[in-house]
Amino acid sequence: MDDRDDFEIFLIATPGLEAPLCAEAKDREFMGARTVAGGVQCSGGWSEVWRANLELRGANKVLVRLGSFPAVHLAQLDKRARKFPWADYLRADIPIKIEATSRKSRIYHAGAARQRIERAISETLGAPISPDSNLRVLLRIEKDICTLSIDSSGEPLHKRGHKPAVAKAPMRETMAAMFLRECGFDGSEPVLDPMCGSGTFVIEAAEIALDLLPGRSRRFAFEDIVGFDNDLWQTMRNRVHPRETAQSFYGSDRNEGAIKASASNAEHANVYQITRFQHRSISDIKPPEGPTGLVIVNPPYGARIGDEKRLRSLYGSLGKVLANRFKGWRVGIITTTPGLARATRLPLLAPGPIVDHGGTKIRLYRTDPLQ
Template identity: 60%
Template sequence: MEIFLVATPGLEEPLAQEARALGFDAVIQPGGVTFTGGWPAVWRANLEVRGATRVLVRIGSFRAMHPAQLDKRAHRFPWADFLRPDIPVRVEAASRKSRIYHAGAITQRIEAALRDTLGATIAEDAPVTIKVRIEDDLCTISLDTSGESLHRRGYKQAVAKAPMRETMAAMFLRQCGFDGSEPVLDPMCGSGTFVIEAAEIAAGLKPGRARDFAFQHLVSFDPAAWDALRGAGPAATPGSVRFRGSDRDAGAIRMSRDNAERAGLVDWTEFQSTAIADLQRPDGPPGLVIINPPYGARIGNKGPLFGLHAAMGEVLRARFKGWRVGIVTSDPQLARATGLPFKDPGPYVAHGGLKVRLFQTGPL
């Protein structure tokens, strides 16, 4: 089967790198990466890939030039090879450059075929979603095997304002060259996403270990094989490397600690309420400082932010010699206000209606 990992727009390249590192023969496509494999590969991609927002499986395609042809071929499609009649489904349709152009009409015909041939129940809150796309009169049918977006790891119940999604945090860490072997510090940690994601990578914990997936409702699902694949994971025994977060907001620190506890990473992480001006270099080897600071569109009046960024840069230059710095921002002027020696910024990445970029340095 063709398996498609959906990427956050702008992060296709690091997602492809991650997929290849996991043994998948990934090729970049618009919107994500593809590779081929069977159902165990689908399960493993959902369980282990950190940067994908969801995993789609293309289960078939056929030509459809007009609604009657779509109707006929949808009724002939082998739905029972993939879907259980007792599990409700929902249908999402889209059309591009095709004679059948009305998404609502496509949805209605696919739903009718599912009811008539499988006896399926159609429900808006169904655990399984079928994605139908007609492009150049070719109808492609895919299954969303993830369900909830994969950034929902299953441990983060508390979130700060404008949180960084786990999938994005993992890809920004990868772009900074993080491989789990060095310390990480986030001095504006919010709900702890960068710190917890880095600690999970170091601990060898699988990102999907604590959640359920849509593929568990499909005909192909093998509970015993899934339990063996998921496993318990390596024992979380921290070495000397630590993953630290600080924030001037004591509420954010409480959230971060609670989230780390649910993730099973209390012994790997450390959070404390500290203002940027009071930030101190941790003992031990240099590592990576990574920050998702406030930027203008999130705050409104960005005038005071220039002073904040200048102070942040001054502290990092003075106290963090040998450390690398990564800053995610939508405003290059704020990045420049730090006075840090940034390389050329990374590609634009969609984040909460904004376009952000990763600015990173070499060792200071």
């Protein structure tokens, strides 16, 4: 396997969560990790690409930049694409999907540029082109520079591969992990989510505490790339053993179906032994026995005008219960407007950056330990 150390590796972040992803990449010792527009850039060979997919909780995708060249018209792009060493990376027997974008360039027609790359690959390498392939080659043309990358992940990385049941309006695992990090969670304290839905925050917190690798249960597109070494990959996957934890992680929800989904997901993720889920309304939640920790909650936001007014009483009830019963606990609330956050009447710190949650703009509102 060619494990040269000069690949640019690009970690795609959820917009607004670039900083915690960069902090995670640095914690995991990815070389030269720094935030750039849209994510985090670092460098390394193929084994680092695999490791990024396996270990990073906050990345949505891991792209590998293969090379770049200037081109100002389609004939030039065609010529350069035919000289590109596709056989170093792509197998002739694996279908490829090509995607192209163009910005501020004389080659302005992304569809025509994509067709040139498709033809170059199919005619020089012999690999079939398929719009349904899991292995994507990306062409980005910006200011007349063509950059070629491979999406090494395949399916988005929030699809951990061990969570079959999903509740309504789910929080993606990648986002939940980064919000936990932004709340200062490192696995050493209990976490409680009183509106847990399908259990994403609780399960992510338990996995962090046990140091379970987020990519341990799934397949990745890089397994279809030239030089993939399955024995080495299995060694990497099995290298980290769960660590011990004395903590437990708690979820409750007024919806009984959500509690069943959470328990099932915790079992599939192999964290059922340290998670507890209960069918409870907000007014019935109490802190578990033992040390204080973090309450993190993603309450309903309301999408329509007029919803906010109706939801304020829910946020008010939540705030009252937390203020009265959860002394010494920190709180993290993810919501859309300052008005809803303020309705809790909790002593909120300055809000976190605006985060794009599937088109909805949300923010993390935190407290210090409640007095």
